[in-house]
Amino acid sequence: MLISPAYAQAGGAPGGDMFLQLMPLLLIFVVFWFFLIRPQQKKAKEHREMVSNVRRGDQVVTGGGLMGKVTKVIDDNTVQVELAENVKVKVISSTLQDVLSKGAPVAGGKDKGDAKSDGKSDNDNKDAGDNNAEAPAEKKSLFGFGGKK
Numbered sequence: 001m002l003i004s005p006a007y008a009q010a011g012g013a014p015g016g017d018m019f020l021q022l023m024p025l026l027l028i029f030v031v032f033w034f035f036l037i038r039p040q041q042k043k044a045k046e047h048r049e050m051v052s053n054v055r056r057g058d059q060v061v062t063g064g065g066l067m068g069k070v071t072k073v074i075d076d077n078t079v080q081v082e083l084a085e086n087v088k089v090k091v092i093s094s095t096l097q098d099v100l101s102k103g104a105p106v107a108g109g110k111d112k113g114d115a116k117s118d119g120k121s122d123n124d125n126k127d128a129g130d131n132n133a134e135a136p137a138e139k140k141s142l143f144g145f146g147g148k149k
Contacts, residue, residue, distance in 0.1 A: 051093045054079060057103015063095040070103070 054060065058070045060081060068081035071088060079096075082088045 050099055051096055052076070054093065054096065054099060055103065059100040059103075060096050061098045061100060062091055063097050067100070 054070055055073060056070055059067065060070055060079075061067050062081070066081075066083055068083040068089075070079050071082045072080040074080060074090065077093050079091055079093055080088050081091050
């Protein structure tokens with residue numbers, strides 16, 4: 001016979017080899033957890049807290065990019081936003097992207113139509129709020145280079 005039969009050689013313990021095969025998969029999962037899943041959960045939690053803390057007078061940005069002032073919190077899921085003078089829309093709270101500035105706290109939970117304690121009208125309060133606004137940030141080009149000179 002020119003060809004001799006090949007016999008299976010004795011293999012090592014299957015338990016130790018299996019752990020080494022699963023080690024790269026476990027390592028990949030840990031990396032995904034710390035770099036993708038955990039930060040996304042943290043961001044979602046911050047967004048939920050921001051939305052639940054929205055109150056009347058806050059300047060907000062909607063998911064569509066509309067900026068306005070919250071005039072009324074209707075319920076946990078809906079707020080009324082004034083986009084321009086006498087232009088009010090109902091917005092689902094979860095679609096709010098950002099709260100730009102916090103409004104002044106409402107004394108005694110009075111509505112907008114109730115008498116003000118300082119005797120100023122709504123227009124006086126708007127003008128006072130504009131004086132405290134921050135200066136606009138530098139405009140940048142599409143790729144983040146350049147700006148005002």
